[in-house]
Amino acid sequence: MTALIGAVIEAFSELRIHKTRVLLALLGVMLSVAALTSVVALGNMASAGMVQTSERMGGRAATLGVSTPSAGSDQAAVVAAYAEVVDRYSIEYSSLRVDTFLGIRTPAGRIDAMGLLIEPDYGTMRRMNVVDGRWFTDGDTERLAPVMIVNEAFHTLMGSPDITTDPGVELLGERDVKAVIVGILADDYSGAQPQAYLLKDQTDRWELAGVQGAPPTLEAWVPAGLADELTARITADLKAQFGPDVSVYRQDYAAQGDPYGGLTLVIGGVAGLVLLLGAVGLLNISMVTVKYRVREIGIRRSFGATSGRIFFGVMMESVVATSVAGVAGVMLAVAVVSHPRVQPMLAAGATDLPPFPIGAALLGVGSAIAVGALAGLIPALVAVRVKVIDAIRY
Amino acid sequence: MTAPETVPAAGTDWPPLVSLRQVTRTVRIVDLEELHVLRGIDLDIHPTDSLSIVGRSGSGKSTLLNLLGLLDLPTEGTLSFRGMDVRALGGDARARLRGGAIGFIFQQFNLLPGRTALENVMTPLLYAEGRQFWKREKLASAMLDRVGLGDRMREFPSNLSGGEQQRVAIARALVRTPELILADEPTGALDIETGAIVMELLDEVAAETGAALVTITHDANVAVRARTHYRLDAGVLRPEAAAA
Numbered sequence: 001m002t003a004l005i006g007a008v009i010e011a012f013s014e015l016r017i018h019k020t021r022v023l024l025a026l027l028g029v030m031l032s033v034a035a036l037t038s039v040v041a042l043g044n045m046a047s048a049g050m051v052q053t054s055e056r057m058g059g060r061a062a063t064l065g066v067s068t069p070s071a072g073s074d075q076a077a078v079v080a081a082y083a084e085v086v087d088r089y090s091i092e093y094s095s096l097r098v099d100t101f102l103g104i105r106t107p108a109g110r111i112d113a114m115g116l117l118i119e120p121d122y123g124t125m126r127r128m129n130v131v132d133g134r135w136f137t138d139g140d141t142e143r144l145a146p147v148m149i150v151n152e153a154f155h156t157l158m159g160s161p162d163i164t165t166d167p168g169v170e171l172l173g174e175r176d177v178k179a180v181i182v183g184i185l186a187d188d189y190s191g192a193q194p195q196a197y198l199l200k201d202q203t204d205r206w207e208l209a210g211v212q213g214a215p216p217t218l219e220a221w222v223p224a225g226l227a228d229e230l231t232a233r234i235t236a237d238l239k240a241q242f243g244p245d246v247s248v249y250r251q252d253y254a255a256q257g258d259p260y261g262g263l264t265l266v267i268g269g270v271a272g273l274v275l276l277l278g279a280v281g282l283l284n285i286s287m288v289t290v291k292y293r294v295r296e297i298g299i300r301r302s303f304g305a306t307s308g309r310i311f312f313g314v315m316m317e318s319v320v321a322t323s324v325a326g327v328a329g330v331m332l333a334v335a336v337v338s339h340p341r342v343q344p345m346l347a348a349g350a351t352d353l354p355p356f357p358i359g360a361a362l363l364g365v366g367s368a369i370a371v372g373a374l375a376g377l378i379p380a381l382v383a384v385r386v387k388v389i390d391a392i393r394y
Numbered sequence: 395m396t397a398p399e400t401v402p403a404a405g406t407d408w409p410p411l412v413s414l415r416q417v418t419r420t421v422r423i424v425d426l427e428e429l430h431v432l433r434g435i436d437l438d439i440h441p442t443d444s445l446s447i448v449g450r451s452g453s454g455k456s457t458l459l460n461l462l463g464l465l466d467l468p469t470e471g472t473l474s475f476r477g478m479d480v481r482a483l484g485g486d487a488r489a490r491l492r493g494g495a496i497g498f499i500f501q502q503f504n505l506l507p508g509r510t511a512l513e514n515v516m517t518p519l520l521y522a523e524g525r526q527f528w529k530r531e532k533l534a535s536a537m538l539d540r541v542g543l544g545d546r547m548r549e550f551p552s553n554l555s556g557g558e559q560q561r562v563a564i565a566r567a568l569v570r571t572p573e574l575i576l577a578d579e580p581t582g583a584l585d586i587e588t589g590a591i592v593m594e595l596l597d598e599v600a601a602e603t604g605a606a607l608v609t610i611t612h613d614a615n616v617a618v619r620a621r622t623h624y625r626l627d628a629g630v631l632r633p634e635a636a637a638a
């Protein structure tokens with residue numbers, strides 16, 4: 001106990017004596033840690049952004065797309081069969097989906113907009129985060145008047161009405177129906193086509209235009225580990241009922257393995273290299289310091305310092321110093337990465353702005369300590385081998 | 395002729411603190427050539443002893459002092475400390491024994507540069523345990539007070555005169571109240587007057603704490619202060635009649 005406290009006291013005093021030298025070395029360590037932490041954090045955040053974008057395109061891992069072309073146009077049977085699948089395999093999140101066109105009346109006249117008829121779960125499955133208003137709720141399914149969620153392009157087309165005024169859109173079909181916009185989504189890319197989301201249950205009730213033709217498909221969000229097994233089972237179930245032309249496949253970005261794994265690896269490699277440079281710089285300084293201190297080590301030994309204590313002391317010095325530098329480096333990295341000018345660059349396309357990854361911060365501090373221990377190890381071994389008699393001989 | 399072991403001679407009524415029997419120290423210089431730095435040394439140092447060792451340069455004085463200080467081991471013969479054969483002790487045990495029982499004073503003072511006088515005197519207490527460790531600041535300042543530097547405790551060695559630095563070194567050597575003080579030419583870097591003052595102080599504090607004091611010196615004036623006198627000549631130790 002006293003040995004540990006004594007060693008830390010010695011380390012601090014030692015660092016104070018060699019202020020300038022130590023500060024220079026630590027500046028290097030601090031900058032490498034800052035670089036490492038930023039690179040890892042930026043990488044994590046950027047790939048989180050990319051994953052989010054991919055998830056909006058194809059669903060989260062693992063999302064199964066189910067379609068049954070051979071069922072013909074018997075919608076009711078297909079919907080019942082899908083409901084049974086969801087029930088049988090206890091699939092928590094699933095949504096029917098119909099891609100269609102909606103005739104709408106705009107201030108500029110009639111146009112056909114892309115329409116997606118879905119169920120409320122679709123929002124969770126695809127990370128549909130509204131920029132204004134809200135996403136569908138289960139209560140909406142029961143509502144008589146149809147509600148819709150549109151993208152910004154659609155919203156602009158309608159003259160950007162204030163969402164709080166319950167703006168209505170006229171849907172043109174056999175019967176014209178007025179739907180209320182309750183939420184607005186960001187465009188997937190700039191120049192995106194106007195797009196609207198409606199609840200399938202509501203559109204069935206109102207027999208909206210263009211809907212009758214194609215039977216719906218099913219999207220099911222299932223645990224990645226079960227994806228293959230469920231694919232096989234659901235395929236078999238549906239083939240038994242509807243004939244051979246049934247397709248069940250994984251449609252999410254991770255279906256062919258994690259495409260961002262390579263990116264993470266490259267980032268890790270660069271960061272490791274940066275840190276290695278920092279370690280070499282520190283090692284260099286510590287070696288110089290030990291040579292300069294041979295006499296001092298001899299003196300300490302003559303006053304009862306054991307060789308273990310000398311070893312630990314030199315090591316401790318390095319570790320105490322790099323820990324401080326590591327914390328400073330991480331703080332610098334956080335400051336850079338969360339700077340208002342840097343944030344939007346990473347977060348392009350991400351709706352859930354990823355926070356600064358704790359893992360990157362821990363990695364930064366952890367590797368600073370590891371560098372301290374490594375850079376301290378060699379000088380500590382040298383220090384232990386100092387011959388006391390030679391050290392204090394003048 | 396030999397005195398019966400059970401009846402200690404007058405003045406030696408304690409078992410020796412350090413005891414050397416036929417100790418030799420040989421160093422190998424180039425290739426196979428051996429240099430006998432110390433030959434057949436017999437020496438007992440008892441608690442509260444005060445002895446001086448004189449000798450020409452290169453006669454092996456520092457080598458002997460390193461042995462007494464457990465910094466080195468004999469090539470042949472036995473060296474025991476408090477009755478323990480030091481060869482049987484490991485390096486760490488010797489370091490702890492050295493820290494607790496022995497205080498060194500060097501010709502070049504050997505204060506740690508960049509540390510204040512107080513920090514220098516606290517250094518040995520960093521290797522102590524219990525009360526000595528926790529009360530190190532109090533103990534060190536009391537010791538600096540004792541050597542007359544109570545008002546210069548925050549001074550760096552570079553701002554102190556040679557005499558003052560050696561007084562700091564004395565405080566540092568004595569702060570753990572060792573049983574043995576080893577001084578290797580403590581006045582070698584001081585003028586005669588300052589040297590005399592420093593030796594006076596060293597004798598006093600050693601006597602106060604009951605420590606045995608071994609002083610290596612070239613200076614006859616320093617040597618006469620001791621009660622027992624030895625001369626080392628080409629590695630051979632002989633008692634010497636008090637010099638003039």
Ligand SMILES: Nc1ncnc2c1ncn2[C@@H]1O[C@H](COP(=O)(O)OP(=O)(O)OP(=O)(O)O)[C@@H](O)[C@H]1O
Pocket residue numbers: 421422423429431449450451452453454455456457458
């Ligand atoms: N490790 C060693 N390697 C080679 N030679 C050594 C070693 N240790 C001591 N010697 C030699 O042994 C002799 C005695 O050395 P020592 O330092 O004990 O002398 P000294 O009496 O203290 O001399 P001085 O009065 O100059 O300090 C010297 O010639 C020295 O060079």
Ligand SMILES: [Mg+2]
Pocket residue numbers: 455456457578
């Ligand atoms: Mg000498």
